[in-house]
Amino acid sequence: MRALVIDDSRAIRLILGQVMKKLGFEVVDAGDGQQALDKLKSDGPFDIALVDWNMPVMNGYDFVVNARKDPQYNDMRLMMVTTETEMAQVVKALEAGANEYVMKPFTKEMIAEKLSLLGLSIE
Amino acid sequence: MALNPGDFEYISKIVRGQSAIVLEKGKEYLVEARLTPLVASENLGSIAELAQQMRKDISGKLIAKVVEAMTTNETSFFRDIHPFEVLKNTVIPELIQKRESQKRLNIWCGASSSGQEPYTLAMLIRENFPQLKNWKLDFMASDISTEMQKRCQDGIYSQLEINRGLPAMLMVKYFQRSGAQWQIKPELRQMINFKILNLSGHWPLMPKMDLVMMRNVLIYFDVPTKKVILQKIRENMQPDGYVFLGAAETTLNLDVKYERMNFKQSGCYRIKEG
Amino acid sequence: MEIDFNLEISQYTKDIWEQILGLEVIPTTEDFSPTEKGTTLAGCVQIMGSWEGSVELLCPAELAKKVASIMFGTNLDETSEDDIKDALGELTNMTGGNIKSLVHDADQECFLSLPAVAVSDIQMHVPGTHEVAKATFKHENHLFAVRMLKKVEKKK
Numbered sequence: 001m002r003a004l005v006i007d008d009s010r011a012i013r014l015i016l017g018q019v020m021k022k023l024g025f026e027v028v029d030a031g032d033g034q035q036a037l038d039k040l041k042s043d044g045p046f047d048i049a050l051v052d053w054n055m056p057v058m059n060g061y062d063f064v065v066n067a068r069k070d071p072q073y074n075d076m077r078l079m080m081v082t083t084e085t086e087m088a089q090v091v092k093a094l095e096a097g098a099n100e101y102v103m104k105p106f107t108k109e110m111i112a113e114k115l116s117l118l119g120l121s122i123e
Numbered sequence: 124m125a126l127n128p129g130d131f132e133y134i135s136k137i138v139r140g141q142s143a144i145v146l147e148k149g150k151e152y153l154v155e156a157r158l159t160p161l162v163a164s165e166n167l168g169s170i171a172e173l174a175q176q177m178r179k180d181i182s183g184k185l186i187a188k189v190v191e192a193m194t195t196n197e198t199s200f201f202r203d204i205h206p207f208e209v210l211k212n213t214v215i216p217e218l219i220q221k222r223e224s225q226k227r228l229n230i231w232c233g234a235s236s237s238g239q240e241p242y243t244l245a246m247l248i249r250e251n252f253p254q255l256k257n258w259k260l261d262f263m264a265s266d267i268s269t270e271m272q273k274r275c276q277d278g279i280y281s282q283l284e285i286n287r288g289l290p291a292m293l294m295v296k297y298f299q300r301s302g303a304q305w306q307i308k309p310e311l312r313q314m315i316n317f318k319i320l321n322l323s324g325h326w327p328l329m330p331k332m333d334l335v336m337m338r339n340v341l342i343y344f345d346v347p348t349k350k351v352i353l354q355k356i357r358e359n360m361q362p363d364g365y366v367f368l369g370a371a372e373t374t375l376n377l378d379v380k381y382e383r384m385n386f387k388q389s390g391c392y393r394i395k396e397g
Numbered sequence: 398m399e400i401d402f403n404l405e406i407s408q409y410t411k412d413i414w415e416q417i418l419g420l421e422v423i424p425t426t427e428d429f430s431p432t433e434k435g436t437t438l439a440g441c442v443q444i445m446g447s448w449e450g451s452v453e454l455l456c457p458a459e460l461a462k463k464v465a466s467i468m469f470g471t472n473l474d475e476t477s478e479d480d481i482k483d484a485l486g487e488l489t490n491m492t493g494g495n496i497k498s499l500v501h502d503a504d505q506e507c508f509l510s511l512p513a514v515a516v517s518d519i520q521m522h523v524p525g526t527h528e529v530a531k532a533t534f535k536h537e538n539h540l541f542a543v544r545m546l547k548k549v550e551k552k553k
Contacts, residue, residue: 009487011468054509083494086501087300090291101291103282104491105416113288116204283412303405303499
């Protein structure tokens with residue numbers, strides 16, 4: 001399975017990328033929402049995108065809105081992994097089409113449990 | 124934090140006496156992991172010092188804290204997804220069908236710990252079986268620990284806990300923000316009756332259960348105690364009810380009157396017919 | 398209910414440092430003053446909207462380097478300045494995001510800026526703000542601090 005990790009922090013891209021690789025995913029990453037949209041075209045398809053919220057150029061929320069406009073990405077799960085922790089933000093992301101939500105700081109267990117909820121665990 | 128064999132033996136003995144939980148050799152890591160936070164919060168320097176204070180503990184307060192720390196369990200919502208899928212797709216629909224005329228269902232979570240399991244089950248029921256709102260639902264959740272029973276009643280979780288295994292959709296629906304914490308909404312809290320119960324001690328009178336959740340708790344007990352608990356569960360169950368044990372647990376060699384259901388990785392059992 | 402910001406910041410900071418870095422940090426009453434401890438780095442995020450102000454993470458350069466080496470999985474001597482800025486920026490972002498959830502008004506939107514990281518050997522002064530909380534922490538022999546600054550409301 002393939003995952004797209006989207007975060008403006010290189011450190012988080014690395015850490016989250018490693019977590020996903022350990023969970024059996026092939027990982028591609030992007031530093032903002034626009035780059036991520038480009039990678040969907042050039043490197044897709046992906047089974048899941050892990051999406052930070054606050055990023056330069058295009059934020060993660062706008063990425064979710066844009067990705068959900070295109071029916072060819074309907075099957076891709078979108079999981080926010082963000083420091084935005086207000087209930088209103090969670091609701092906003094889910095309404096825009098995100099499937100799951102992880103609040104930073106995260107652990108490998110959290111990510112694995114959420115993936116299993118999305119039916120993406122590799123056992 | 125290092126733990127010397129004498130202190131390990133002493134702590135094991137105390138914990139065994141108060142809770143019937145067995146800490147065999149090799150479980151030193153568990154003692155260290157569970158007691159290190161207590162050592163810090165009691166302003167002690169080491170587990171050795173804690174053990175020393177326990178020996179002088181006439182009031183029993185410190186010992187109670189140690190037993191408490193040793194018996195609580197790290198847990199997440201929807202811990203191991205399989206049993207909940209079996210509950211949703213098979214067990215609860217079947218029970219609803221069988222109890223249709225009485226419209227009554229009795230559920231017991233026997234080791235509720237910090238409440239994730241009973242609340243997960245409560246959410247699952249609300250989400251998938253709205254008709255049960257009009258039934259008489261007797262939902263009991265018990266734990267040996269007073270602190271845990273209080274935590275369950277409050278239903279307050281930290282951000283780290285809320286991140287564990289809980290679908291975001293359900294978080295939005297059944298939780299509310301309480302400062303930095305997240306609290307279960309009253310509607311769900313009121314569904315469950317939280318009690319203190321020592322599984323290896325005296326059990327109160329309870330209704331015949333249709334569903335018993337007893338996952339990952341028997342591992343703490345020695346064989347004779349396990350046998351007694353399994354037998355008492357049977358005596359407190361409807362003949363066609365179900366019990367869930369942890370996926371790695373078994374009634375094999377403990378109680379011949381149970382049969383394991385052929386539900387994938389769910390640890391689901393019922394009483395053999397006849 | 399009054400929120401005890403120092404207490405909440407302590408909890409969030411402990412969680413972040415433990416979950417992401419695996420480092421134990423202990424809240425302390427010792428004062429961390431950047432001027433005395435050699436080079437200090439400051440990570441800063443702005444909160445804008447229903448609550449306005451900023452959150453700062455003040456961290457000695459040596460500790461910031463250790464943080465970066467853990468996050469990037471590199472040796473201390475091969476940790477670059479960019480790695481350090483990125484790592485400290487992300488820690489500041491996580492701290493700020495958590496604090497934002499405490500202060501924002503549920504009915505209005507509240508935004509978090511991207512983090513900025515600077516070398517700061519004097520205590521940063523952000524004009525038009527006052528300090529509402531400062532929590533100091535200890536990791537091994539290093540002290541570091543989280544400050545929360547609120548914009549002073551203009552008189553009408």
